[in-house]
Amino acid sequence: MKLANYLSASWQTGAGEGQTLFDPVTGEALVSVSADGLDLGAALDFARQTGGPALRALSYAERGALLGKIAELLQSKRADYLDISLRNLGASESDASADVDGAIFTLKSYARAARALGDARHLKDGAPVPLAKTDIFQGQHFLLPQTGVAIFINAFNFPAWGLWEKAAPAFLSGMPVLVKPATPTAWLTQRMVEDVVNAGLLPDGALSIVCGGARDLLDHVAETDVLSFTGSADTARRMRTHPSVVAASIRVNIEADSVNSAILGPDAAPGSAEFDLMVKEVVREMTVKAGQKCTAIRRILAPAATVRALGDAIAAKLSKISVGNPRSEGVRMGPLVSKAQQAAAFAGIAALKEECDVIFGGDPAAFTPVDADPAVAAFVPPTLLYCAAGLAAKKVHDTEVFGPVATLIPYTDTMDAIAIARRGKGSLVASVYSADSAFLGELVPAIGDLHGRILVVNGSIGNQHTGHGNVMPTCLHGGPGRAGGGEELGGLRALLMYHRRFVVQGDPALLAQLSVNAADAALLTA
Structure with missing residues (x-):
């Protein structure tokens, strides 16, 4: 069986025989994956133009409710995921639980945390800043969700948690997600995405997956995207210096080697x-x-x-x-x-x-x-x-x-x-x-x-x-230097990765108007 990729709101099978995934205990061939022939640039465009606006039309609390529904769905299919973990990772029940239950727990944590942000759709960062001798001219900092795609290139060891610990704050921020799981253990990630898609829990374009090689994925990144990678420091260096990544100055989060x-x-x-x-x-x-x-x-x-x-x-x-x-x-x-x-x-x-x-x-x-x-x-x-x-x-x-x-x-x-x-x-x-x-x-x-x-x-x-x-x-995950210099999780702090800070300078009435649907950014670090 060849696993299908979900791109541009449709299931697509890559060309060729693909790469086979094996049971690391018995050596049995399980499934194969391929991304050959797929239009990854079109998939990113679809996510930006369709998935992103649909997510950002919702409030933080409404997006948090979606995370809660995803957690409930994954919980209902837990036995299936443990079986895939056993076959594809050689994981005992306790080891598989650390991955699968960790993913569910993280989703539930962010679903709860979202309630603090309520019906807001963006964030106000600090108090107005006086810019003139009188109060007639001021500056107000805001945080807006980025309008691109959160692109995750993940490691093989946590195919469940590795997806959802990144996707939870991205979705909560209003960014669509495209995940490229590590090939040797892509089956579990693909099954979870398939289950969420089939349940109709997210808008079209909000969640995409490409299994197999990343191919020309990074050639198509844009200024508003976020790239998050977990893996070796050597691969991380190549991603950081990819011409398209450098040209677009996109935000890059790395988790790499750590002794x-x-x-x-x-x-x-x-x-x-x-x-x-x-x-x-x-x-x-x-x-x-x-x-x-x-x-x-x-x-x-x-x-x-x-x-x-x-x-x-x-x-x-x-x-x-x-x-x-x-x-x-x-x-x-x-x-x-x-x-x-x-x-x-x-x-x-x-x-x-x-x-x-x-x-x-x-x-x-x-x-x-x-x-x-x-x-x-x-x-x-x-x-x-x-x-x-x-x-x-x-x-x-x-x-x-x-x-x-x-x-x-x-x-x-x-x-x-x-x-x-x-x-x-x-x-x-x-x-x-x-x-x-x-x-x-x-x-x-x-x-x-x-x-x-x-x-x-x-x-x-x-x-x-x-x-x-x-x-x-609820605590920071990441490390400096050799460990990649990235930061993930930390409760609502993780949303900072998927927002951009800017300042509006104008009269107090305008700034008050723009602040109506804004939650206090201090909640992210409370």
Whole structure:
């Protein structure tokens, strides 16, 4: 079966045989995708001219109600989505739930948040600014929804959440969406779009999908569009410098490579609550979705006196993780999504071994997955490494192995821990496990400018925290530097990506008239 693309309010099949998607456990061919021969420029024009005006004719609250209806629809078809996740991603029910339920939760969050903006159709930004000796001439800043298309080129690891965490604020802002999901796992994204289209929940042109290669998509971007990409830094650089993107100066949001850190405080001795909480979180981050999360822990920093005990504790828990076919009882970790990703992970492990020792795993030949043939499946065993070189090392700070792989690194003092964390050159998240206020007071401000999010866990928080790798719709997701420099989510803050600020200068009566249907932009950051 070849998946259809939905463009210009019609289902269209790409030419040729297309690219086949496989079950990463059994190697079974599932569906194929192709975008060959499709007119992507016409699809973008249709979305701008038809979908955008229809969305912007609605108020923020009305668009929020649409998000709520989409969430209800997806919830009703949850079982179908979990089945596709199992077959196309090799995801266990819990891993698929993180993707599918995360998407539904995000949609519901934005549906609720939209109520604060009410019947408004644009935003007023701040108070009037006096521009003359009297009040007769003033300036008023506004935020208007952009009149182009929100173009999403997404990653393979979250085909459900990756769509809706971006689409929710775009739709709420009044921008139509065209999504190009990553080819290896496009099936789930395509099915969700198909279900929403068939239910008639959105105006024509509001939601489009192209599966397979992006082809000449970026050749057709216009000044009012927004481009959001999740994937490798190399691909991100090519997108940022694409001639059409540069010429149109369109807004670009990137989420790219991230060598995230987990940091154990000097007070967190073996047996302490903070020590045990970090062990639990590292193991979870290494094994949930087989480590295929952009927010997963890649570097584990610990005091030199504690690092070996920490490694032993993590390895002991990893030894109890059953890896194999997620259809089999007792299996806790499944495969990577493809043989190509498996090969990339093995190459990354080999590179890390040049400056690291293996504490646990690391040898594919000594690993046998449960109820699966290693020759056709895409498994990578959980692998824990140790790098004694610390800041002097290179590959451990520069290489993101997108799988169940993490490296322990000792630090000597707080300044050393800060330097090592910063050596990641920009990360989505760091987590710190400590109850030492002096250590935290020095560390957190010193790494904050190179991290999008910092999770601080102590014994009083316990297991109530949302997790190192969990992205919450009400908090910022993104990171500077190597991580792409982009920002997503953060509650209503995400709407700023899809609005443009401008100022009107004139008499107070005019400014008051233009403010009638405007909500206060301060609500976006309240």
